Amino acid sequence: MSVISAEPEAAPTAERPQHWVSYPYFLWRSIVLATDGSLMFYAWMTMLTAVALVGANAWAHQVVEGMGVTHMSDHVSWGLYIANFTFAVGLAAGGVMMVIPAYLYHDEDMHKVVIVGELLAIAAIVMCLMFVVADLGRPDRFWHMIPGIGRFNWPVSMLTWDVIVLNVYLLLNLHICGYLLYMRFLGRQPSARWYVPFVFLSIFWAISIHTVTAFLYCGLGGRPFWNSALLAPRFLASAFVSGPAFIIVTLLAIRRLTAFEISEAPIRTLIAIVRVTILVNLLMLASELFTAFYTGGAHATSAEYLFFGLHGADGLVPWTWTSIVFNVLATAGFLYPNVVRNLPLLVVSCALAFCGIWIEKGMGLIVPGFIPSTLHELIEYSPSLVEWKITAGVWAFGLLVFTAALKIALPVLTGEAREKIV
Amino acid sequence: MSDSTPTQLPVLNNACSRRTALKAIGATLGAAAFARALAPLTEWTADLSVDEFLQKHYMELSPEELKAVFVRLEEETKQDYGADVTIADPRPLPGVKFGYALNLSICIGCRKCAEACHQENNHDRPSGNSYIRVLEMAKGSIDLEQGNVDYDHPVPHEDKFYMPVQCQQCDNPPCVHVCPVEATWKEEDGIVVVDYNWCIGCRYCEAACPYHARRFNWVKPQVPTEEINPDQGYLSNRIRPQGVIEKCTYCLHRTREGRMPACLEACPTGARVFGNLLDPDSEIRWVLANKRVFVLKEELGTRPSFFYFFDV
Amino acid sequence: MASEIRKLLPAMALIIVSAVAAWGISAAMRNRSAPAQEDQFSGQLGDAAAKNDGNLQKKFPVIIRHPEGPPIVDSGMLDFHGQSVMIACSTCHATQPPNTQTRTTADLDQFHKGLHVAHGNLSCLSCHNQNDYDSLRLADGTRLEFRDVMQLCAQCHGPQARDYQNGAHGGMTGHWDLSRGPRQRNNCIDCHDPHVPAYPTVRPVFPPIDRFPAAGAAH
Numbered sequence: 001m002s003v004i005s006a007e008p009e010a011a012p013t014a015e016r017p018q019h020w021v022s023y024p025y026f027l028w029r030s031i032v033l034a035t036d037g038s039l040m041f042y043a044w045m046t047m048l049t050a051v052a053l054v055g056a057n058a059w060a061h062q063v064v065e066g067m068g069v070t071h072m073s074d075h076v077s078w079g080l081y082i083a084n085f086t087f088a089v090g091l092a093a094g095g096v097m098m099v100i101p102a103y104l105y106h107d108e109d110m111h112k113v114v115i116v117g118e119l120l121a122i123a124a125i126v127m128c129l130m131f132v133v134a135d136l137g138r139p140d141r142f143w144h145m146i147p148g149i150g151r152f153n154w155p156v157s158m159l160t161w162d163v164i165v166l167n168v169y170l171l172l173n174l175h176i177c178g179y180l181l182y183m184r185f186l187g188r189q190p191s192a193r194w195y196v197p198f199v200f201l202s203i204f205w206a207i208s209i210h211t212v213t214a215f216l217y218c219g220l221g222g223r224p225f226w227n228s229a230l231l232a233p234r235f236l237a238s239a240f241v242s243g244p245a246f247i248i249v250t251l252l253a254i255r256r257l258t259a260f261e262i263s264e265a266p267i268r269t270l271i272a273i274v275r276v277t278i279l280v281n282l283l284m285l286a287s288e289l290f291t292a293f294y295t296g297g298a299h300a301t302s303a304e305y306l307f308f309g310l311h312g313a314d315g316l317v318p319w320t321w322t323s324i325v326f327n328v329l330a331t332a333g334f335l336y337p338n339v340v341r342n343l344p345l346l347v348v349s350c351a352l353a354f355c356g357i358w359i360e361k362g363m364g365l366i367v368p369g370f371i372p373s374t375l376h377e378l379i380e381y382s383p384s385l386v387e388w389k390i391t392a393g394v395w396a397f398g399l400l401v402f403t404a405a406l407k408i409a410l411p412v413l414t415g416e417a418r419e420k421i422v
Numbered sequence: 423m424s425d426s427t428p429t430q431l432p433v434l435n436n437a438c439s440r441r442t443a444l445k446a447i448g449a450t451l452g453a454a455a456f457a458r459a460l461a462p463l464t465e466w467t468a469d470l471s472v473d474e475f476l477q478k479h480y481m482e483l484s485p486e487e488l489k490a491v492f493v494r495l496e497e498e499t500k501q502d503y504g505a506d507v508t509i510a511d512p513r514p515l516p517g518v519k520f521g522y523a524l525n526l527s528i529c530i531g532c533r534k535c536a537e538a539c540h541q542e543n544n545h546d547r548p549s550g551n552s553y554i555r556v557l558e559m560a561k562g563s564i565d566l567e568q569g570n571v572d573y574d575h576p577v578p579h580e581d582k583f584y585m586p587v588q589c590q591q592c593d594n595p596p597c598v599h600v601c602p603v604e605a606t607w608k609e610e611d612g613i614v615v616v617d618y619n620w621c622i623g624c625r626y627c628e629a630a631c632p633y634h635a636r637r638f639n640w641v642k643p644q645v646p647t648e649e650i651n652p653d654q655g656y657l658s659n660r661i662r663p664q665g666v667i668e669k670c671t672y673c674l675h676r677t678r679e680g681r682m683p684a685c686l687e688a689c690p691t692g693a694r695v696f697g698n699l700l701d702p703d704s705e706i707r708w709v710l711a712n713k714r715v716f717v718l719k720e721e722l723g724t725r726p727s728f729f730y731f732f733d734v
Numbered sequence: 735m736a737s738e739i740r741k742l743l744p745a746m747a748l749i750i751v752s753a754v755a756a757w758g759i760s761a762a763m764r765n766r767s768a769p770a771q772e773d774q775f776s777g778q779l780g781d782a783a784a785k786n787d788g789n790l791q792k793k794f795p796v797i798i799r800h801p802e803g804p805p806i807v808d809s810g811m812l813d814f815h816g817q818s819v820m821i822a823c824s825t826c827h828a829t830q831p832p833n834t835q836t837r838t839t840a841d842l843d844q845f846h847k848g849l850h851v852a853h854g855n856l857s858c859l860s861c862h863n864q865n866d867y868d869s870l871r872l873a874d875g876t877r878l879e880f881r882d883v884m885q886l887c888a889q890c891h892g893p894q895a896r897d898y899q900n901g902a903h904g905g906m907t908g909h910w911d912l913s914r915g916p917r918q919r920n921n922c923i924d925c926h927d928p929h930v931p932a933y934p935t936v937r938p939v940f941p942p943i944d945r946f947p948a949a950g951a952a953h
Contacts, residue, residue, distance in 0.1 A: 035445050049452055057459035064466040066641035066664045067623075073944065074637050077628040137623020137638065137665030140475060144603040144622055151479050151604040151620075155759050159602035159626050221722040222596065222632025298567060375555060375587055375634045376566040379944050515911075525902070530933060537940035550943040571942050576935040680914030682907060691925065691933060692905035704910075705901030713902070733893070 026185050033411055034404040045403065048396040055393010058386045059134055067137055069386045075379035076370040078135070080387045083362030084394070085131035087242070089213045090235060090361060092124035092169065094243010096206035097273050098266070103199050109265035115180065115409050116254070117247055118173050121206070123402035125170040130394045158216045165209045172202045177405075181412045210235045217369065225302035225369045228291075234284045235361070240277040242357040244270040245330075245350040250406075252347065260410045268340050278331050278353060285360075301376070306368040313371070315380040320364050326356030479604065480617040480657070491619070492656060499661055505650040509660050512678035514611035520672050520727065521612075521699035521706040522683075523715065524586060527733035528693040531556050531577040531584030538688030539588075542673060543659040544651050546643035553670035554588040554685060555634060564716075588685070589614065589635035589670035590718060590726030597627035597636060597669075606667070612699075612727050613674050615657040621666040628667060632719050633726075636669045672696075699727065794909065794916040800881040801923060804868035810845050823867035832864035851929045854890075861886060861928070887922045898922075 037045075062069050072079045095117030101107040102114040133139050144150040145163060154160040176195050183190040214232035221227055248270050255262045292303040304310050306320050333339060333349030340346065372378050383391075411417040473494060477483075483491065492509040499507050536552040545551035557569035561581055569585065578584060591612050598606050598614060605621040608614050628636040642664040654660040655675030662668045673683040677696070686694040697706035706729075709715065713731040806820040813819050826844075836842065836858055839851050863871040863878075870878040873889050888895035897903035905925065909915035925933060 035448075036441070049455075053455050053459045056456065057462075060460045060462040064462045067638070068641035070640075072640075074628065074634070075944070077625045077638060132624075135624065137625070137667075138621065138663075140470060141603075141620070141622045144479075144605070144620060153602050153604045155755070156599050157602045157626070159600065159624065163602065216626075217629075220596065220600075220630050221724075222630065222719070298565075301567065370629070372567070373634055374632050375557060375571070376569055377555075377571060377634075377944075518911075523902075528903070530936065531938060532936050533938045533940045536942075540940065550940065552940070552942075555942060556938075573938065574941060577938050578933075578935060677910065680909045680911030682910050682917075687907045689905055690936075692903060692920065695902050697901075697910050708900040709902050712900070733897070 022186060023182065026182055029185070029417055030408045033408045033417055037407065041403075041407075045400065048400040048403070051396035052393045052400060055390045055396065058389035058393065062134075062386055062390065063139060069384060071381055071384040071387065073379055073381070075373040075377060076367060076381035078366050078370065079381055080362070080383040080391050081131045081135040083366040084391055085128050085135070086213060086235075086366060087358050087361045088124045088127040088131060088398070089166070089210055090239030090357070091243055091246060092121045092128065092166075093206045093210040093236070093239040094241075094246065095121040095124075095173075096203055097240050097244045097270065098247060099199060099203055099206070101269050103196070104203070107265075107269060109263050110269055112413075113251060113262055113266050115177060115413065116250055116406070117243075118177050118202075119405040119409060120243070120247060120250070120402060121173045121202075122170060122177065122405060123398045125166055125173070126401055127394050127398035128166055129170075130397065131391075134390050134394065158212065158219055161212045162209075162216060165205065165212050169202065169205045169209050172198055172205055176202065177409070181409055184415070185412050185417060187415070207236065210239050217365075222374050223369045224299045226365075228288060230284055230288055234281065234288070237277050237281040237284055238357045238361055241274055241281055241330075241353050242361075244274050244277075245353040245357075248274075249347060249350045249354075250402075252343065254406065254410065258410060260414060264340060267346075271334060271340055271346070274353065275334050278327070278334055281357075282327060282331060301372055302368040305371050305378070306364060310372065311378060313378045313380050315382055316363060316368060316371075319359050323356045323359035323364055326352040327360065330356055474619065477619050479620050488656075495656075495660060499650075503645060503650055503661060504647040505652060507650065507652040507654050507660070509654045509656055510675065511656040512675060514609050514613070515678060517698075517700055519610075519612045519699045520591065520677060521697060521710075521729065522591075522672065522727065523695040523706055523709045523713075523729040523731060525693045525695070525733060526583055526585060526730050528691045529556075529584045529586065529689075530691055530693075531558055531573070531582070532690060534688045534690055535586055535685035535694070538684045539670070541649070542651055542676075542684035544643070544645050544654070544661050546639070546641070547645055547649070549640075551637055551643075553635065553637065554586050556584055556586045558582050559585050585730065586685075587633055587635075587718065588728070589672075590633050590724065590728040591670075591672065593725035593727065594723055596630040596632065596722075596724060600626045600630040602626065606669075611674075611678070613671050614669065615671055615674070616667055616669060617657070618660070618662050618666045618668065623665040623667065625667065632722050632724060636667050639664050639666055639668065794912045794914070796912065796917045796919060798884075798919045799921050799924060801883055801921070802881065804880050807845060823862075827867035832859065834859060834864070849929065853929060853931055883928070884922050887926075887928075891922075 070079060098110055098114045098117030102110040133142065136142070145152060145160075147154070152160050154164070176198050179195050180190050211232045214235040217223070217226035218228055218231035248267055251262050251267055251270075254260050289303060289307075292300040301310060305313065306316050308314070309317050330349045330353035333345055333352065336342065336345060336349075339349065367381055371380065408417075471494070477491060478487070480488075488511065492511070495509050496507055499505055499509075533554075533556050536554040536556060539545070539554050540550065540552045543553065555571050557566065557571055558573040558577075558579070559566075559582060560568040561583055564585075573579075573582075591608075591614055593608075593612070595608055595614050598608055602624065603620060603622055606614060606616045606627060623638070625638055628638060639662050643661055645661060650661070651659060653675060655671070658671040658673065658675045673681075673685075677683055682696055683694075686696050695705050695709050697704035699706060699710075701707065709731060710729065713733075715729045715731045717726040717729055804822055804824075806822050809819045809821050811819045833841075839846075839849050842849055859871075860873075861870055863869045865871075866877060868880075870880060870883060870886050872878050872886060878886055884895070884898075894903050904920050904922075906917055906919045908917035910917075922928075927934075
C-alpha cells in the first residue's frame, strides 16, 4: 500500500507508506528542536528577536512616512539596503564552496558538514529578499512582479533575472536540505536521484546568482564605476572569501557549543579555498584601480572619491581604507602557515575578511556608483538611523533563521532526533 | 557547552512541562511584539483603497476602467489636496515624434524653465523638485565634470555657459529596459512615461538613467491647494503617489494637444525649440539640418530626442 | 583525458548559453525600443506627411508682436493731475535741425541725457530717421515704421534673422502645432533694448535643493 505525502519537501517516492504521519511529525520535531536549548541559546534568540522587531518597527514607519526617512536621495538612490543585499547574495553563493568539494570531489569530511553551507544559503537568500523589500518604495505592489498576475519584464530587465535566480536558489536549497534532513530523520538512506541532480544544479545556480547580481550593476552604461567587465568575477571572488570565512567561524562555534563533531579537515579545505580567493579578489581590485587611476578621466572620478575624496567630499574614504586594511590583514592571517591550529588568529582573520568584504561590496561598491552623479554632482550619502535599524533587523532575522536551521539540522544528522515515529 | 536537550529529547510525555509552557508564553509575547512593531502599517493600509491596490497595468485597463480610475484619482486629489482637478489621458498624435533642441549660445542659466516645470507639473514644494537641472559650465569644455548647479550670482557669467538637462526621451532608453514590472515605457510619439500606479519604487531606472532625469517621491508630495495645476494628465503631471518614480514627459498633457511645453514658454531668451521630428517643415527639423547639433553622452548609445546646439 | 574533458563540458555549455542569452536580450531590447523610426529624419517623411494630412492645413496664425508705433518719451514734467508729460519725438525734432555731429551719448542733452548706448559703432542717425523722427531708416535711407523694426535689425543681424524666421531664435508661447492653435512670438526689441542690445544679466531664480545637505556637510 502506498500513501504518498503531498508535502513539497518530502520525496515524492512511494517506496514506503506513512509520509503523511511521519512528515508532519518531522516538522513538529523541527519546531521543538529549533526552540530548545540552553539559557545562552535563549538569550541569543531573544536578543536577535528584539533586534529584528526594532527593524520591523522601523520598516513600518518607513512604509508609512515614505523613504524620506532614509538618507538616500535622487542622487544616491540606492544605499545601505542594496549594499547589504549585494553582500548577502555573496554570502549565499559562498556556501557553494562547501558543496563543490563535498559533491564534485567526494570529500567525505566536507560532506559531513556540507549542510551548514546550504543552510547559510537559505538564511542569506531570505535576507536578500528582505533587503529588496526594504528598498521598495511600494512594497504593497510586490505582486506586480509575479509572473502571470503582474507584468514581468523578462528577459530584458536584469532585475527579473535576479528575482528568478534568487528564488530558485532558495527553493533548491530548501529542497536539498529538507529532503536530506527528512531522510536522516527517518533513518533512511537518501536516494541520490532525489537530491544529487539538484545539488549539481545548485552549484551552477550559486554562480549564477552572483553573476546576475553583478550584471544588475555592470550593465548600466551611465555608471562608469560599475560598468566594468571585471565586476562579476570580482563579485564571485569576494563571495568565495566572505562565505567560507563565515562558515569557518560557524563550524568553530558549533564545535565549541554543541556535541556535533567537526573534524579539522573541512576547515582546512575552506582555509585553502580562502587563501586563493582572497588573493584573487585583491588582485582584481588592484587591476580595477590601476585601470581607473592610470587612465584617469571620468571613469576614475568615483574611485577617486572613494579612495581620496573629491573636492572636499570624502565621506567614504575611512570606510574604504578600513576595508583595504581589513582585507590585507585577513590575507596575511590566512596565509600564515599554521593558521588552522591558531584559532584566535583564524577567527580574527575570518572576521576581518568578512567585514572587509562587507564594506567593499556594500558601501564601497553601491554608494560610489552614484557619486559623482550622472551630471557629476557631488551629493554624499550616509545612512540614517532608520536604515541602520532596518539593516540590523534583517541581519538579526537572518541569523535567527540560520541558528534555528542549525538547531534542527545538527541533532537530525547525528541521529539524536531520530525518534519513535509512532 | 552542550545543554541538557539530548537527555530530554526522547521524552514524549512531558507535553505540559515547564519548558513547553514557557515556550508558549514566549511565542505569544513574540507575536504580540511583532504585531506592535508593525502597528504603524494599519494607518497606512487604511489610506490605501482596495481599488488602488488591485488596479491593473495601464495597458490592461479598458477605456471604461481607465475612466473610473481618473474619477477615483480626481476624488482623491479633492480629498487629500482640496483641489478640483481634471485628469485626462491624451494619446500620442499620429505622425508625431517629439523632439527638443536647446541653444547653448542663448541660454543664460536663469532657471526659469526649472521653475515653470515645478509649477506646471505639481511638484513637491518643500524639496523644490523639478525635472530640469541647469548646469553652469566652463567655457572651453562640455565635460559635465566642469559643471555646477549651485551657482547663485547674476547670470550669464562671462566665463560660463549654461546647460539645462532634463529627460532626453531616448530612443534606446536604459531606464525602460531595466524596469522589472514594465511600469515605464516609450510611447509612439517618443515620450517615455511612467504608470505611477504600477511602479513598485525599486529605483533601478533612476540608477540606469545617464542623465539624472528621474525623480523619486521620497515622501507624499506637498502642494498648496491654490498652487495645484488642475489641468492634469494620468501619465504626466497629476500629483504622484508616495514611493514611485516620476519624470519629464515633455508636458504631454500640453504637447499632445498641440501646445508648447511649459519650460519652453517660460524661457525668457527663446533658447528652446520644440516640435515634430517627423514634419520636415518643423522648426526642430530646421535646427537639426542647419545647426551643428550634439546630444549628451552620445557614446552610451541612448539615442536622445533632445539636442543641444550652438549659434557660433 | 576524456573524463577531464567531460568535466569541462558544463563550463563550455555555460559560456555558450550565456553568450546566446546576452545576444537574445540585446536583440529583444532593440526590438522594443524606438517604435517605428529606423531613420527618424529621412526614412519616414512620406509616411509622416500622409498621416499628417489633417495637421498640414495650418489654419492658425503665428502672431508676431510688434511695437505699437513711434515711441513717446517722458519729458520729465508733470501735468495738472501729476501725471508725466509724454511727448512724441517729432514734438521737438520737427523744429530742431538734426545734429549730425552727435556721436556719443555724452553729447546728448535735455532728456536724452544719461541714455546708455552700447550697440557697436552705431550713431543715433544710423537708425533714427533725421527726416522724420517718428520713423526709422534703413541703411539705404528708406523710411521704416517703428512697428517694422525687425527689418532694421535684420540688416546687420542676418544669422539671427534667419534663425528667427525658421523658429530657432526668440521666445514664443502657444502652439507648436498650428493646426490646433495659434502661436505668439516676440520681436527683437522685446528681449533686446535697441540701445543696449546685449541681453542683460539677471539673478537666477529657483535654486536647486539637495534633499540632505546636512548629510553631505557632516563629513
